[in-house]
Amino acid sequence: MKAVFSAIQLGHAPSKFLSKGNIVGYPESPDRARALLEGARQSGAQICASRRFGEETISAVHNQRYLNFLRTSFDEWSKIEGTGPDLMPSLRAMAPILQTPTHVLALAGRFMMDFSCAITEKTWSSVSASAMTALTAADLVLKGEPVAYALCRPPGHHAYVQRAGGFCYLNNTAIAVQHLRSVHDRVAILDVDVHHGNGTQAIFYSRPDVLTVSLHADPASYYPFYWGGADEEGEGEGRGFNLNLPLPVGSGDDPWLAALDLALAKVDAYKPGVLVIALGLDAHEADPLKGGTVTQAGFARIAEQVASLGLPTVIVQEGGYLTEHLPDNLAMFLTSFEGAHAVPVHEAPPEV
Numbered sequence: 001m002k003a004v005f006s007a008i009q010l011g012h013a014p015s016k017f018l019s020k021g022n023i024v025g026y027p028e029s030p031d032r033a034r035a036l037l038e039g040a041r042q043s044g045a046q047i048c049a050s051r052r053f054g055e056e057t058i059s060a061v062h063n064q065r066y067l068n069f070l071r072t073s074f075d076e077w078s079k080i081e082g083t084g085p086d087l088m089p090s091l092r093a094m095a096p097i098l099q100t101p102t103h104v105l106a107l108a109g110r111f112m113m114d115f116s117c118a119i120t121e122k123t124w125s126s127v128s129a130s131a132m133t134a135l136t137a138a139d140l141v142l143k144g145e146p147v148a149y150a151l152c153r154p155p156g157h158h159a160y161v162q163r164a165g166g167f168c169y170l171n172n173t174a175i176a177v178q179h180l181r182s183v184h185d186r187v188a189i190l191d192v193d194v195h196h197g198n199g200t201q202a203i204f205y206s207r208p209d210v211l212t213v214s215l216h217a218d219p220a221s222y223y224p225f226y227w228g229g230a231d232e233e234g235e236g237e238g239r240g241f242n243l244n245l246p247l248p249v250g251s252g253d254d255p256w257l258a259a260l261d262l263a264l265a266k267v268d269a270y271k272p273g274v275l276v277i278a279l280g281l282d283a284h285e286a287d288p289l290k291g292g293t294v295t296q297a298g299f300a301r302i303a304e305q306v307a308s309l310g311l312p313t314v315i316v317q318e319g320g321y322l323t324e325h326l327p328d329n330l331a332m333f334l335t336s337f338e339g340a341h342a343v344p345v346h347e348a349p350p351e352v
């Protein structure tokens with residue numbers, strides 16, 4: 001298996017995070033990427049550098065005004081006297097907006113959903129490198145690789161078309177899917193992060209060409225709270241092409257695997273040309289965000305069952321936070337997936 005990584009992603013390092021009324025250290029740290037890279041190496045994956053794609057591959061998913069904000073806002077923030085080291089919003093536009101915002105604080109209130117998506121001097125270079133990592137892995141699969149892993153950091157599945165949130169800025173999974181759609185008529189997403197991928201759901205909610213399936217801790221008592229219910233099935237032409245399988249917070253291997261059976265049946269019936277796994281390892285029993293109690297052996301079984309679909313697959317890293325188990329969890333998932341995957345190397349489709 002090829003694993004794609006860019007060291008540029010390490011530059012994004014916010015200093016603080018608001019959690020339960022406390023200012024704490026930022027859990028989505030560069031050390032996460034280092035630990036995941038160690039896990040990819042343990043699995044025997046061939047580490048590959050990401051390559052650059054045109055920004056149109058990102059703007060195919062994200063609003064241009066939002067991209068401009070991510071690119072330029074820290075410079076504007078730095079010009080304001082008395083600002084802290086990280087750009088964070090201090091207000092929200094809850095009522096209808098009657099004035100077009102131009103000040104960086106107003107734009108932050110418009111484009112940042114919560115206090116987990118601070119912007120630093122190197123945020124744009126890091127998040128764009130993360131998107132390029134996902135695109136490179138998708139392109140490898142388009143060119144004939146049966147499976148490719150994208151070590152994306154920061155993650156992406158909470159990011160909307162024009163809103164950051166939940167440590168996410170650019171929706172790497174959605175960007176990879178849109179690139180895969182240049183060849184495949186149907187693409188399926190299977191999100192196994194402990195948090196619901198609300199941004200990914202919103203991006204494809206009215207589209208029948210992308211099936212979005214998510215297993216996650218029940219948002220009734222877990223982030224992102226407002227999205228991820230079992231009754232969210234899509235809208236318009238996309239109705240029936242979104243499936244949420246919320247699980248009680250703290251669920252272990254058996255509930256996750258039972259829900260996975262339903263998820264895989266939905267994916268198999270859809271007959272996609274390619275599968276994108278939004279891989280969160282944060283359902284692990286030792287993860288500091290405490291949403292699940294899945295064991296390392298449980299991740300192996302999840303990987304084997306998904307691999308049994310026999311689809312060309314792009315694995316995009318989402319969550320999974322820093323513990324001594326993180327490298328081993330990733331190594332177990334990638335090794336188990338590759339061992340059970342039945343797709344041979346195939347002829348590359350026409351250049352895209």
